[in-house]
Amino acid sequence: MPRIPAAERRGVFIEAAVKVIATRGIDGATTRRIAEQAQAPLATLHYCYRTKEDLIADVYDFTARRFRDVVRGSAPHADRATTARRLLRRLMECYLESADFATTALELTGWARRRHEDRSIRVYDGAVEAMRTVLRGTASSPPAEAETIDEIAYAIATLAAGFALNWLAYADQSTAVKQMEITTSILDSWLADRLVSVPAAPG
């Protein structure tokens, strides 16, 4: 009915898909249910997306983009440690703000792994790569070895992912908020050790 350009309509379906995927899982996200959630006839979905696969792929890209945006939004801070902590917190906050998003991202990771093996990496790696870039660019800290950057990025990704899984498993917001603190402190401890010992090797 709305008679809006297909490109715009796609956005509606993506949103609907995120919701449904979060609720029923990637395979429970049938075209019918997604269309219903989008309040559109089933055929309309197929007018905008030739294939269910196409739609999911778009949701996938949408998710990956959001990760990148969140990461990039955490502009470099004073020093590397602060930047890292900031990145981790932003990610966790992001999950906390929308359990749907967290769930969908998780589901998509599995979907991508099954489907196009190399693609599985894209959501995940897109975020990790963006983190590396941000970490590298911290002005006030001396340039670090690539390996150091990699490790920090890995640490953040791992802690964020672990936090997300916990949060989704227990679905208890107040617990999660406390766990955010713990998770941050875990990163802090490690960074303190890691960033002291490594720069010992001066350029």
Added chain:
Amino acid sequence: MPRIPAAERRGVFIEAAVKVIATRGIDGATTRRIAEQAQAPLATLHYCYRTKEDLIADVYDFTARRFRDVVRGSAPHADRATTARRLLRRLMECYLESADFATTALELTGWARRRHEDRSIRVYDGAVEAMRTVLRGTASSPPAEAETIDEIAYAIATLAAGFALNWLAYADQSTAVKQMEITTSILDSWLADRLVSVPAAPG
């Protein structure tokens, strides 16, 4: 095919299910495919399990049990920190040994969350609870506050889960082995801070 005690038969189906779930996802694990993987007629599966749900529930329990076994297998060690590190490593090794198991466990977490909200916790919480028990029982360390135990258990669970996600996303064994070290060092750093400062508050 005949004359196998039903109990044994079930084991075959559980194994088959783990394999299929890892490969095709929880919804891609159709009864037909599981039966095929088990080299049994489709009807036989429904003869052993009234419902697909029943089978998955069994796989679920199987997975939870394995987690508990792994955790308990890490008998208490010298001190709390060593015990904790030991637990984390055992879990990571377990994932590394069988990506199928790791994948299936992950899939089941999602499945349980969707299905019976409280159950989602069982796999996850079963393991965490077991960890708490083991951590509590460390003889040579002074009894710790419940909160401390909880936090350590959370840290291990989070790091293990994050590690698993990474490993599944990249599926690169040699990278994963290195990341195991990093993950361990992350826990170590934090434990060093955490276990020093807290006991400072004497009972």
Added chain:
Amino acid sequence: MPRIPAAERRGVFIEAAVKVIATRGIDGATTRRIAEQAQAPLATLHYCYRTKEDLIADVYDFTARRFRDVVRGSAPHADRATTARRLLRRLMECYLESADFATTALELTGWARRRHEDRSIRVYDGAVEAMRTVLRGTASSPPAEAETIDEIAYAIATLAAGFALNWLAYADQSTAVKQMEITTSILDSWLADRLVSVPAAPG
């Protein structure tokens, strides 16, 4: 694309339809595919033809007309036998020139039979009737009984149709060329017998 007189536009669609029907069969010739082949938007097709049925009907007429033209193009020759042979050859050449046309004609025959029983005859009968007219008008041969004319027309139609089926089944041009000769000789033999004995019965 715009500003083309509707009549001309229709011609484009007819051509496109012939191509698509030949390639994918009458039911495989969807409006979308025909529009695509015509390099026109789907809606434009329905702007020119209210209904798919209408378009096919036009293709049908186009085909029937072409048959008539081919037959009429074989102006009467010296004697009846020569005229008949000429007709047959022209038809076969026509099929040989365009397998697409042959295929489409065949498909349309089936379509018409299913749809409007009486219409099935039109393509076929249109051609046969035209043949009768041409055969009747052979100046140098004595006027023949209607029955004779009918039989000759039937013979030509049958041989042409049989030839076409063979040609489409094997799709081998060089074989088909040889078979054209054989087919012609078959008609010749029969005409020699038929045209001698029958005129024996004078009006």
Added chain:
Amino acid sequence: MPRIPAAERRGVFIEAAVKVIATRGIDGATTRRIAEQAQAPLATLHYCYRTKEDLIADVYDFTARRFRDVVRGSAPHADRATTARRLLRRLMECYLESADFATTALELTGWARRRHEDRSIRVYDGAVEAMRTVLRGTASSPPAEAETIDEIAYAIATLAAGFALNWLAYADQSTAVKQMEITTSILDSWLADRLVSVPAAPG
């Protein structure tokens, strides 16, 4: 309901498919309609045939087999000419007996041409090849050159096919019966010429 072995059930579906194909064309022969004609639930059809394509392929083979049987059933006769005439008549009678069969065979030819180009030949060529074998084996006639056999087989095939098309187009039985005579006479005339002139070239 019948609870009969799947192999047997297939026969029912083949018969139903022939009927539906004849009535609605190969693409109008939807699984639903075929199942309905077979008085079976749609899902049952897919229990017996994994794919619609599989079913059609079976109908295809069924048709080809029937052609071969008809041809082989015309055991060699006195001399080559008689054998040939006999073959042609048997084929025409076969078409006349069942317009459904004739129509389906025609539809399948087109289907096969579109689908697996080489297969198109099978129905057609299967019959032609069988004819060649029968023609070769005529005891009382001197062994003929391969070319002669080929030509005769071609003549029969062409005349039979042409006759079928006519019969299907007009669907008038009494006319068709008369045309059978004409068609036979056409073959006779040609054989008389062909079989006289050729053996003139002695081995």
Added chain:
DNA sequence: AATGAATGAGGCTTCATTCAT
């Protein structure tokens, strides 16, 4: 007890067509 046969429900996709601009 064990399993081939059978099936209703629902999955994704495509079709011809209409609507609104």
Added chain:
DNA sequence: TATGAATGAAGCCTCATTCAT
């Protein structure tokens, strides 16, 4: 006029499950 947008109907296929042997 010309065409993107929209859609109900129908296509093929697969699923979990039950039935009858």
